[in-house]
Structure formats: structure tokens, C-alpha cells
Amino acid sequence: PMKLRPLKILQWNARSAIANKQNLEVCLMNEEIDIAILSETWFKPNIDVKFKGYNVVRMDRKDGKSGTAILIKTEIPYSEIKKLHKIKDLMLVGIEVNLHNGFKCSIISLYNSPTNNISYRDWDKLINSINGQIIFAGDFNVHNQAFGSSYTDSKGRQLLDAIQDNNLVYLNDGSPTIIGNIRHKNKSAVDLTFCSPNLASKFKWTILEDDMGSDHYPIIIESNLYLIENMKRRPYCKWDxxxxxxxxxxxxxxxxxxxxxxxxxxxxxxxxxxxxxxxxxxxVRYQHVKCWWTKECATSITKRKEALKRYKQHPNMNNFLMYKRQTALTKKVIRESKKQSWQQFCKNLNKNVPIKTIWNKIKSLGNQIVYNNxxxxxxxxxxxxxxxxxxxxxNKIDFNINxxxxxxxxxxxxxxxxxxxxxxxxxxxxxxxxxxxxxxxxxxxxxxxxxxxxxxxxxxxxxxxxxxxxxxxxxxxxxxxxxxxxxxxxxxxxxxxxxxxxxxxxxxxxxxxxxxxxxxxxxxxxxxx
Known part of the structure; x- marks a missing residue:
């Protein structure tokens, strides 16, 4: 059976989705995100990174830096797009999802390093290699006043020309997407979101007032587009x-x-x-609440948000240092909470603890999951x-039994x-x-x-x-x-x-x-x- 759900997307340059994994998981849970578009994931190619309740499509750099990924809720049918125009040093992945009323949508996530200069021709070829309705997002590392930056560079002009010539619409509202240093007054909007023109009116693009441990703001993209979601069935283990x-x-x-x-x-x-x-x-499809989550974690995150808001309203050196201090403290609180939860669990271990309980705890701390659907x-x-x-x-065999x-x-x-x-x-x-x-x-x-x-x-x-x-x-x-x-x-x-x-x-x-x-x-x- 199928059911419909409005599409909700998170876009974020994580500046290491490993170091900020706990913050990301809390955001996915609280905001009820369907699809997450991530830049600068910093995943190492030989390590399998899992997010509970999500599938991961990713592209990693050999040295474990840079990288991009898309997280997709396990209930959402999708297929990975293989035939995208390749551009040197551009991290790029794409998926295709089914939307209601029979049309498909291609969602592309990318990360372009600041030193990589991509030509108009390459942007044009990339966009034309994508079929159907398009959501085209990531950290492009270009500057253009049309997107919200304080100045325009040549890379920003070439990207804007390619976007306009291919009839794509940018959803950015002019807000900066990078949390600026007090010493640098220029606004930067390098995390960009583009889409097909007939989709533009269906999206609401907003900055989330929390850095989640990165120097880029998370972006929430709400829509009145409806996904087709496979309703999960568990055909076994019915009776307790x-x-x-x-x-x-x-x-x-x-x-x-x-x-x-x-x-x-x-x-x-x-x-x-x-x-x-x-x-x-x-x-239960998957357990949302982390076993290590405490009131101290929630309080520390609230204080981090307040410190960031104070710095945005009054950008001076004192508020900037207070914001950075609270960001570091929040990471420490979450890390210590996770450590203490494991230590307490180990203290309570004895021969009577069911093996299932032990494995559930390990999976909760290590974010391991086996999906049934x-x-x-x-x-x-x-x-x-x-x-x-x-x-x-x-289908039918006549055994000709005598x-x-x-x-x-x-x-x-x-x-x-x-x-x-x-x-x-x-x-x-x-x-x-x-x-x-x-x-x-x-x-x-x-x-x-x-x-x-x-x-x-x-x-x-x-x-x-x-x-x-x-x-x-x-x-x-x-x-x-x-x-x-x-x-x-x-x-x-x-x-x-x-x-x-x-x-x-x-x-x-x-x-x-x-x-x-x-x-x-x-x-x-x-x-x-």
C-alpha cells in the first residue's frame, strides 16, 4: 500500500558529518526530514557510515575531506542517478524520487571546493544531463549578489548564466548561508538551491537559526509536493x-x-x-530517541542557538567569542553524555542481561541498523x-507421481x-x-x-x-x-x-x-x- 507525504528537505554544509553526526541526527528527528542534501561530509571511502532510518548515497574524496551525500528516509522509494556529466574535482551525487501525479524529480547534491573554477560550458552540460524536474543544491563556493553575497566573482557569473539559460530558478532569499567572522564583513551565500520553474512556487526556503557545529547555516526546504511513500509491513513477529x-x-x-x-x-x-x-x-520502524540523550544535551543546544542569535543581532568580538565557546561546550556535553551512557551500561552488565538488549545498546551508540523493508x-x-x-x-510442474x-x-x-x-x-x-x-x-x-x-x-x-x-x-x-x-x-x-x-x-x-x-x-x- 502507498500513502502520500509532503516533501521536506534539509540542505547543509556539515563541515564534517562525522564530527557533527549527533547534531545532524537530532535535526533529522526534530524537523522530520525526508531527504538531506549534505556538503563537506568528510566521510572516509573505506568506512560505512549509517544514519538510523535513512539510506545514504554518497561520493567521497580519497583523503576523507570534501565529499557530498544524500540521506533518504527508508520508506521513500528512490534510484541513484548514474549518468551525470562529470566535472573534475566536483563532488556530485543524484537520486530520482517519485512524486504524486506520476512525475519524477531528480535531486542533485554537490560540493565544489573554493579553488575549483567550473566553466559555463561544464555547468550547462551537467544541468542538461539531468532528466525531469530538478532540485539542484549544495555548496557551490561561488559568489553572486543575485544569490545574496556581498560581491560577484567570475565563477558566480558563469553559474548564474548557466542557471538562467537552462530556465532554473534559485530559491535563496538573499540570506547569508555562512556564519561570518567578526573580522570579515562580507556576506556569503554559497549554499545554493535551484529547481525547475514549475516547482519554484511549491517550496518554502528558510535558514535554520542554529549552526549545528558547522560554520554554515542549515537550510530547511518545505514543500507542498507529495512523495509516494511505501508503508512498511512487518509480516512476522506479530505475537509477543x-x-x-x-x-x-x-x-x-x-x-x-x-x-x-x-x-x-x-x-x-x-x-x-x-x-x-x-x-x-x-x-516501531526505528527508535528516534537516543539512549544517551539528556536534558543537559537539550539545554546546551538551546544555549548555542541563543548565542548565535545574539551574535547575529549584535556582531561584536565579545558575542562572537561567546558563541564559539558555547558551540565547543555543546559538542563536549553531547560527547560526555554518550560516554557516560556507555559506562553506566557496562557497569550494569551481568549474565542475566539478554543478548538482544546488549546489541540494541551497541547499535544505538554506533548508529547501526538492519532494515527489513x-x-x-x-x-x-x-x-x-x-x-x-x-x-x-x-510455474507448475507435473511430477507424474505413481x-x-x-x-x-x-x-x-x-x-x-x-x-x-x-x-x-x-x-x-x-x-x-x-x-x-x-x-x-x-x-x-x-x-x-x-x-x-x-x-x-x-x-x-x-x-x-x-x-x-x-x-x-x-x-x-x-x-x-x-x-x-x-x-x-x-x-x-x-x-x-x-x-x-x-x-x-x-x-x-x-x-x-x-x-x-x-x-x-x-x-x-x-x-x-
Whole structure:
């Protein structure tokens, strides 16, 4: 299912999105940002930087300086633009997102170093290599009075000519985008935002009154453009079985009539009993609040904003030094809060702390996350799915089974002791689409277990199985240190119905027993025995 959401963009020269990562994450959370356009990220090429709840498209410089990136909320479908006109020493990335009413929008993020002189011809070629509606933003490091700088240089003139000749509109309102030093009176507006003319009236461009640790102001771009967002579904882990009341669960079945139920009716009975005895797990896409966040962090950020506002209103040396001092103090407060949170957690560690709690803490501090919803991650998913189900595989295969009248132990109906043995050996792993976990099967009352056994035997004797068992949840898991955009970087994990896997285990146990008792396996085989 799809839903619509108004697009909200953050544009910012971070002057190291590593050093200012905590400030950036707080801004993303508080401002509810959909897409962030970042300049001077300072990401090192060999280090995977993650932002919780966002995908990252980036271009890094070899020495770990400069760089640009786009952060995209995980719910938003996008594709990376590969065929952009390349310009020497220009950091450049682009994505394409789907907007409501069927048209697409290309969002380009760039960083141009102050020493890089780009010609009109290169700007023109770059703009013409972008298709559809355009949002073209970043730190251009050019000066033009039309954009809000105090003076115009040759680089600014060439960029403005290229922008005007290609009918783009600049959204800047004339405000400086750099926090000036008291010794330099010139205003600088080098963080620029351009867009296609029919989009210009749909945007509201404003400076955020906080530096967030950089010497550039963050820019908030609000719009009445609507994105198509994929609503996330979690097709597994529905019931919180750790909080189940199993006595209520078992007593919820009407044992007088369960023996006549079909498979679909039996599933409904299990779900009805679960609703009465087991709470639902709350669906949380990702945790916004940081475990290390304290009132002191919030207070220090407020003081930083106030110091910056005071300096802007009264630009003198004393206010400038107070603002710089408060900026440094805020970084220290956040850093110390994070450190103290980790130290306190380590002190409270003992053998009774669940391993899940430990990993959640590590992920919270290290900003690591594994995403379950991948259908909107990029073009690689289509190659991935094709490898799972290529066109040449037949949808329906006639096995031409010979129904012999000859009786054989392997074809006999299953017995209750076989089913009980399988139930005891199964761990409570993730269920399939039907939401039936192993613990729900294990805790069935005896009459229901007999009904399940009867259903299994009917399937086994007729060779007919529920069509629902053909549907699997497939989760692509990214392999360590592999590129995210390649389908070969993912390992598929399939989640089948636990009721199907229970029957498979019944069959497997019989086959293994028969092979072993009749000495059918080679003596040299040791694995999987």
C-alpha cells in the first residue's frame, strides 16, 4: 500500500558529518526530514557510515575531506542517478524520487571546493544531463549578489548564466548561508538551491537559526509536493509470546468441535485464541530517541542557538567569542553524555542481561541498523528477485507421481509421538506470513494437536497441500563489506510457515531413520548425520 507525504528537505554544509553526526541526527528527528542534501561530509571511502532510518548515497574524496551525500528516509522509494556529466574535482551525487501525479524529480547534491573554477560550458552540460524536474543544491563556493553575497566573482557569473539559460530558478532569499567572522564583513551565500520553474512556487526556503557545529547555516526546504511513500509491513513477529498467558490460550479452544475443522478453520481458531491470550508486539520502524540523550544535551543546544542569535543581532568580538565557546561546550556535553551512557551500561552488565538488549545498546551508540523493508532501495532488487525466480522456471510442474497400492512405512500416517517429538525439538524462530509461531503450535491443547495430526495425515495421504504454503517472506541480508547497490551483495533468508516446517520435519525424521536403520548412507558420510 502507498500513502502520500509532503516533501521536506534539509540542505547543509556539515563541515564534517562525522564530527557533527549527533547534531545532524537530532535535526533529522526534530524537523522530520525526508531527504538531506549534505556538503563537506568528510566521510572516509573505506568506512560505512549509517544514519538510523535513512539510506545514504554518497561520493567521497580519497583523503576523507570534501565529499557530498544524500540521506533518504527508508520508506521513500528512490534510484541513484548514474549518468551525470562529470566535472573534475566536483563532488556530485543524484537520486530520482517519485512524486504524486506520476512525475519524477531528480535531486542533485554537490560540493565544489573554493579553488575549483567550473566553466559555463561544464555547468550547462551537467544541468542538461539531468532528466525531469530538478532540485539542484549544495555548496557551490561561488559568489553572486543575485544569490545574496556581498560581491560577484567570475565563477558566480558563469553559474548564474548557466542557471538562467537552462530556465532554473534559485530559491535563496538573499540570506547569508555562512556564519561570518567578526573580522570579515562580507556576506556569503554559497549554499545554493535551484529547481525547475514549475516547482519554484511549491517550496518554502528558510535558514535554520542554529549552526549545528558547522560554520554554515542549515537550510530547511518545505514543500507542498507529495512523495509516494511505501508503508512498511512487518509480516512476522506479530505475537509477543514472551508475555503470553498459555493457560488462557489453551482454554480458549472449543475442544468439542475442533476435530472437524479444515486447515483454514484451524488457523483461524489459533489466531482467535492468540488474540485472547497474547499481546501484539508494537510495530516501531526505528527508535528516534537516543539512549544517551539528556536534558543537559537539550539545554546546551538551546544555549548555542541563543548565542548565535545574539551574535547575529549584535556582531561584536565579545558575542562572537561567546558563541564559539558555547558551540565547543555543546559538542563536549553531547560527547560526555554518550560516554557516560556507555559506562553506566557496562557497569550494569551481568549474565542475566539478554543478548538482544546488549546489541540494541551497541547499535544505538554506533548508529547501526538492519532494515527489513528493501523493496524501495534501488534497481538491484529487481536483479535479486530475478535470481530467485527466473522466467525459465516453470510455474507448475507435473511430477507424474505413481500412486502405487504398495504399502511402505514411509507412506504410513504419522503418529502423535512423532508430532510430539518434532514439537519439542523446534526453537521459536520467526514465522511465515500466517503469523503462527512454533510456541503457538507447541502449546496447543491435546485435542487440537490430534486435529493438527489428522490434517497433516490427510495432506500426506492425498498429496495435496495448502496453496498458502507456496508463499514465503524473503529477506535480503546484506553481506559484510559488500556494496549495497549490487544484487549479489545480498543473501536471501526465506521465512516459511511454521506449520509447513513442522510437517517437513515429520517427513525428514522418518526418512533419516529409515536410511540409518537400513544402512543406506555411505560410511564415509559424516556431515548432517
Amino acid at each position: 509470546t514472551k508475555k503470553a498467558d498459555w493457560n488462557v490460550y489453551r482454554n480458549s479452544f472449543n475442544v468439542d468441535h475442533v476435530n472437524s475443522l479444515t486447515y483454514e478453520e484451524f488457523i483461524n481458531e489459533i489466531n482467535d485464541a492468540s488474540q485472547k491470550a497474547i499481546p501484539l508486539k508494537k510495530e 528493501i523493496l524501495e532501495k534501488g534497481d538491484w532488487i529487481y536483479d535479486f528477485l530475478y535470481k530467485l525466480a527466473p522466467d525459465y522456471v516453470e 500412486n502405487s497400492d504398495n504399502k511402505h512405512f514411509l507412506l504410513e500416517p504419522f503418529e502423535l509421538n512423532e508430532l510430539s517429538s518434532v514439537m519439542k525439538s523446534q526453537n521459536n524462530s520467526a514465522p511465515g506470513i500466517d503469523q503462527i509461531q512454533y510456541s503457538l503450535i507447541y502449546n496447543l491443547p491435546l485435542p487440537c494437536k490430534l486435529t493438527l495430526l489428522s490434517i497433516y495425515n490427510e495432506m500426506w495421504m492425498k498429496g495435496e497441500f495448502p496453496s498458502q504454503w507456496k508463499n514465503y517472506v524473503v529477506c535480503p541480508i546484506l553481506k559484510s563489506n559488500k556494496p549495497k547497490e549490487n544484487c549479489s551483495s545480498y543473501r536471501p533468508i526465506s521465512l516459511a510457515s511454521c506449520l509447513l516446517k513442522t510437517l517437513e520435519r515429520l517427513v525428514k525424521n522418518r526418512i533419516v531413520w529409515w536410511l540409518e536403520i537400513n544402512d543406506k548412507l555411505p560410511k564415509t558420510q559424516y556431515g548432517f548425520r
